[in-house]
Amino acid sequence: MSDPLEAIGRHIPLPLPVPDWSKPIILALLALAIGFAVRSRRAVLRARQLESEHVTLMRDVDVMQEALVPEIPARVGGLGVSVAYRPAEGPAAGGDFYDVFAPARGKVAVILGDVAGHGREALTQAALTRYTLRAYLQAGLEPRAALALAGRVLADPEAERFATVVLAVYDTREGTLTYASAGHPAPLVRGEGMSAPLEVCASPPIGWTVPTGRRQTTVSLAPGAVVCLFSDGLIEARLDDGELLGRERLDELLAALGPRPNAARLLASVRETAPITPDDMAACILAPEVAIVRRHTRVEELEVEARALSAGKVELFLEECEVPAGEVEATIDRAGDIVAVWGSALLRVDLDGDGARVLVSVPRAEPRVAIPELRRQPAGDPSGAC
Numbered sequence: 001m002s003d004p005l006e007a008i009g010r011h012i013p014l015p016l017p018v019p020d021w022s023k024p025i026i027l028a029l030l031a032l033a034i035g036f037a038v039r040s041r042r043a044v045l046r047a048r049q050l051e052s053e054h055v056t057l058m059r060d061v062d063v064m065q066e067a068l069v070p071e072i073p074a075r076v077g078g079l080g081v082s083v084a085y086r087p088a089e090g091p092a093a094g095g096d097f098y099d100v101f102a103p104a105r106g107k108v109a110v111i112l113g114d115v116a117g118h119g120r121e122a123l124t125q126a127a128l129t130r131y132t133l134r135a136y137l138q139a140g141l142e143p144r145a146a147l148a149l150a151g152r153v154l155a156d157p158e159a160e161r162f163a164t165v166v167l168a169v170y171d172t173r174e175g176t177l178t179y180a181s182a183g184h185p186a187p188l189v190r191g192e193g194m195s196a197p198l199e200v201c202a203s204p205p206i207g208w209t210v211p212t213g214r215r216q217t218t219v220s221l222a223p224g225a226v227v228c229l230f231s232d233g234l235i236e237a238r239l240d241d242g243e244l245l246g247r248e249r250l251d252e253l254l255a256a257l258g259p260r261p262n263a264a265r266l267l268a269s270v271r272e273t274a275p276i277t278p279d280d281m282a283a284c285i286l287a288p289e290v291a292i293v294r295r296h297t298r299v300e301e302l303e304v305e306a307r308a309l310s311a312g313k314v315e316l317f318l319e320e321c322e323v324p325a326g327e328v329e330a331t332i333d334r335a336g337d338i339v340a341v342w343g344s345a346l347l348r349v350d351l352d353g354d355g356a357r358v359l360v361s362v363p364r365a366e367p368r369v370a371i372p373e374l375r376r377q378p379a380g381d382p383s384g385a386c
Contacts, residue, residue: 069282072100077108078172080287084263086271087280088118088233095122095163096231096282097130101138106172109137112229112284113165113184122161129154129163129206143167143180144301145364147203148213151182155209162207166229168286170221175288176297177227180216182206185232188251191225193296200316201302201386211305214386218299221288226261228254233281234267237274245274254285261285298351303363305344308386309336314347317386321349323356334360 069085081100095115103109111133115126132154136146146167154163166187168179179187183205186197203212221227230250237245253269254261263283271277300321304314309332318328331347338345338360346363349356 069096069098072098072284075289076100077102077106077170078289079108079170080260080289082261082263082285083283084267085280085282086267086277088277095126096233096280097126098229098282098284099130099134100284101134103138103169104140108170108172108286109134110168110170110229110284110286111137111165112231112282113163114231114233114280114282115163116161118280125161125163129165133165133167137167137169142216143169143178144213144216144303146213147180147182147206148211148303151206151210151212154206156207157209162205164205164232168227168229170286170288172288174220174297175222176218176220177286178216178218180213182212183208185230185235185247186217188228188230188247188254189219189221189225190227190251190255192222194219194225195298198300198317198320200320201308201313214303216301218297218301220297222296223288224259225288226254226259227286228261228263228266229284229286231280231282233277233279234270234283236279237270237281238276238278239274240276242276245270249273260287296352300349300351302347302386303344304335304339304347304386306336306339309339311386313386317347318349318358321351321356323349323358327358331358331360338362 069083072081072083074081083098083100085096085098095117096113097115098110098112100108100110111130113126113129113133115122115129129150132150133146136149137143141149147165150165162183164181164183166179166181166184168177168187170177177189180203182203189197197217198215201215203214204210206212235245235247235250239245250270253273254266257265257269263285266283266285267281270281300317302314302317308314314332314335315328318331319325323331335345335347342362344363346361348359348361350359
């Protein structure tokens with residue numbers, strides 16, 4: 001019997017003289033080669049398309065990040081400013097953000113915050129938080145009120161993202177800095193007569209759907225004072241042995257940079273000291289160019305409700321403010337009377353060389369907005385919030 005391939009090959013014309021039996025094999029190999037070539041070409045085109053999409057995506061992410069950490073002039077309203085941002089790794093796709101601007105003549109506002117998570121969703125939430133807070137500060141709200149209102153407007157029980165933020169407003173005429181934080185580390189303030197910030201009754205982050213913006217501090221910035229607002233990525237950087245850098249070491253690194261520290265150098269010092277940086281880092285350093293202090297001021301404010309009064313944390317707040325023991329109970333009673341009628345009370349403690357003076361009053365009304373229902377703060381919350 002003749003070979004089947006040879007029989008088929010007799011009917012296949014080829015330009016070269018080859019045995020009839022090999023013609024089907026050659027055609028099969030040729031078809032296979034053409035198939036591989038087509039697939040390879042498609043793979044190359046797909047790879048180029050994916051690369052183009054990746055470049056576009058990274059460009060979009062970079063543009064979004066630049067909107068969150070913009071270039072800031074070295075001088076804003078008589079205040080020397082230095083800012084820096086460093087992503088944890090890869091492209092700048094973290095949730096850190098900052099802003100420095102003059103909302104009114106004689107005022108300089110500063111925003112620095114961090115949204116939980118990374119990627120485009122975190123950037124979107126960070127942009128929303130930043131511009132919301134900027135609008136409130138430009139409208140004239142003080143930092144505590146701006147955080148409280150943002151906590152209501154941006155509350156979303158269905159979302160899992162939250163933002164920690166610190167706001168500050170510098171009054172160039174009075175030489176005072178007023179700041180408030182929501183789940184964020186308090187600024188480092190170096191200068192004459194400065195003391196450690198209070199930790200009790202800290203306000204929770206924006207997005208937890210619980211009231212925030214309860215605490216506020218006002219301090220005088222004497223000549224030579226330096227203020228550093230920073231994201232928690234700095235103090236949570238880890239040393240070679242795994243220990244956190246911490247606030248105290250960060251303060252030492254800031255002091256080592258001299259009387260006019262630079263934010264980029266501070267981040268570099270943190271990176272050299274604690275090489276393990278799992279989170280983004282952002283810092284904003286402020287230094288009054290001409291400090292005019294009419295009188296040294298330190299004011300602590302706290303808005304309280306019935307739950308805070310019954311929890312006992314308000315007593316700790318007053319004790320840390322060095323309010324005489326005999327006045328603490330009377331202050332709690334006055335606050336309770338106001339809370340019973342108005343729902344909340346504002347405690348203002350003025351601290352100067354003559355001791356602590358306490359004023360209890362009705363909080364100023366905030367703008368009314370439609371807000372989602374806020375849930376109660378979980379019991380045993382570690383933040384120490386009131």
